[in-house]
Amino acid sequence: MNPTPPADADAAPPRRGRPRSEAAERAIIEGVLRLLEEGTSIDALSIERVARVAGVGKATVYRRWPGGKDELLLAVVDALEEPPAEPAGASVRDDLVALLEWHRRVGLAKRQSAVLRTMTSHVKTHPELWRQYHDNVIEARRERLHGVLRRGVADGELRDDLDLRLLGELFTGPMLIRTVLHESHDLPAGLAEQIVDSVLDGVRARP
Amino acid sequence: MNPTPPADADAAPPRRGRPRSEAAERAIIEGVLRLLEEGTSIDALSIERVARVAGVGKATVYRRWPGGKDELLLAVVDALEEPPAEPAGASVRDDLVALLEWHRRVGLAKRQSAVLRTMTSHVKTHPELWRQYHDNVIEARRERLHGVLRRGVADGELRDDLDLRLLGELFTGPMLIRTVLHESHDLPAGLAEQIVDSVLDGVRARP
Numbered sequence: 001m002n003p004t005p006p007a008d009a010d011a012a013p014p015r016r017g018r019p020r021s022e023a024a025e026r027a028i029i030e031g032v033l034r035l036l037e038e039g040t041s042i043d044a045l046s047i048e049r050v051a052r053v054a055g056v057g058k059a060t061v062y063r064r065w066p067g068g069k070d071e072l073l074l075a076v077v078d079a080l081e082e083p084p085a086e087p088a089g090a091s092v093r094d095d096l097v098a099l100l101e102w103h104r105r106v107g108l109a110k111r112q113s114a115v116l117r118t119m120t121s122h123v124k125t126h127p128e129l130w131r132q133y134h135d136n137v138i139e140a141r142r143e144r145l146h147g148v149l150r151r152g153v154a155d156g157e158l159r160d161d162l163d164l165r166l167l168g169e170l171f172t173g174p175m176l177i178r179t180v181l182h183e184s185h186d187l188p189a190g191l192a193e194q195i196v197d198s199v200l201d202g203v204r205a206r207p
Numbered sequence: 208m209n210p211t212p213p214a215d216a217d218a219a220p221p222r223r224g225r226p227r228s229e230a231a232e233r234a235i236i237e238g239v240l241r242l243l244e245e246g247t248s249i250d251a252l253s254i255e256r257v258a259r260v261a262g263v264g265k266a267t268v269y270r271r272w273p274g275g276k277d278e279l280l281l282a283v284v285d286a287l288e289e290p291p292a293e294p295a296g297a298s299v300r301d302d303l304v305a306l307l308e309w310h311r312r313v314g315l316a317k318r319q320s321a322v323l324r325t326m327t328s329h330v331k332t333h334p335e336l337w338r339q340y341h342d343n344v345i346e347a348r349r350e351r352l353h354g355v356l357r358r359g360v361a362d363g364e365l366r367d368d369l370d371l372r373l374l375g376e377l378f379t380g381p382m383l384i385r386t387v388l389h390e391s392h393d394l395p396a397g398l399a400e401q402i403v404d405s406v407l408d409g410v411r412a413r414p
Binding site for chain 1: 363366374376379382383385387398406
């Protein structure tokens with residue numbers, strides 16, 4: 001669209017010593033985390049305070065997150081959760097294990113991090129934030145899961161008579177019951193494998 | 208402890224026209240629901256207002272629910288959810304379907320009742336209430352489910368190599384994902400059967 005960008009677009013030195021683009025983004029997210037760790041409540045967080053702590057101008061924050069505080073909070077939640085495993089494509093079983101293992105690890109991280117717990121419950125209790133989180137983060141995860149399942153059905157590894165959403169929920173439901181609903185329950189190593197293999201093979205006793 | 212109750216304990220006419228025992232309990236629970244339906248917030252509910260609307264004395268409310276408002280709110284949630292199906296014992300598969308079908312119906316009821324939704328989210332956002340709800344209501348449900356599963360394992364219908372809690376969550380997880388986590392998702396008739404049969408048989412394609 002713009003074949004002749006200014007020659008110095010990337011070479012321009014940061015003005016007034018402020019970090020730019022990705023560096024600024026990291027500094028802002030770290031600023032939010034530092035304020036939360038120091039005991040600032042989410043309600044008391046302001047773009048102004050975050051900008052000051054991050055050493056950037058307010059305009060820099062709004063340029064990156066035009067939606068302001070809500071959009072910034074979602075970015076922080078996103079940054080706190082490790083990126084999900086990219087399906088390796090070796091076998092549908094192994095890809096499903098990797099996706100569930102990611103849920104297990106995020107669940108464990110949430111149990112250890114007061115900040116992550118605070119952020120998550122803030123998002124959940126604010127309907128508009130929750131809708132955005134759902135539409136962006138959760139939908140992207142579901143799409144990744146459905147990609148693996150579609151491949152499994154196409155390859156003849158998985159039954160083709162089940163609705164794809166239900167098929168996915170048979171795998172994710174038992175894990176999410178522990179990571180989201182009953183946070184006091186164990187998340188032992190090997191849980192992802194146990195769930196995937198049980199759902200694949202069925203729990204009916206076979207002679 | 209008191210072998211000689213007054214002979215007229217049950218025969219005494221209600222004084223000042225106030226309903227007694229079970230009738231009083233119903234009147235009190237209905238009083239809470241009426242106040243909530245009229246728009247009173249849960250925070251603004253007081254035992255005094257509830258007693259007035261129910262036509263009983265405050266002491267009657269406290270005699271039945273010594274824990275006061277919190278305990279009363281749990282009784283209201285309990286009264287709003289239909290009683291779960293008693294396992295009929297015909298087949299483990301049918302009992303599992305009946306238990307999941309109960310979750311589906313409560314999920315549907317919650318989608319249609321603003322009062323039930325308000326109550327549930329109040330319980331969830333108050334840790335002490337949630338702990339009580341968990342220890343009483345949810346544990347009783349899990350015990351019922353585990354009874355069915357134990358029978359299935361003993362009868363040789365279900366595999367005996369899986370932890371009972373995980374075995375139960377393989378069935379309940381996919382239903383709770385829709386009733387509790389993603390309330391916008393379908394709860395079609397037949398969902399309980401589909402989940403139970405898929406988990407029993409497994410989703411691996413078989414020749």
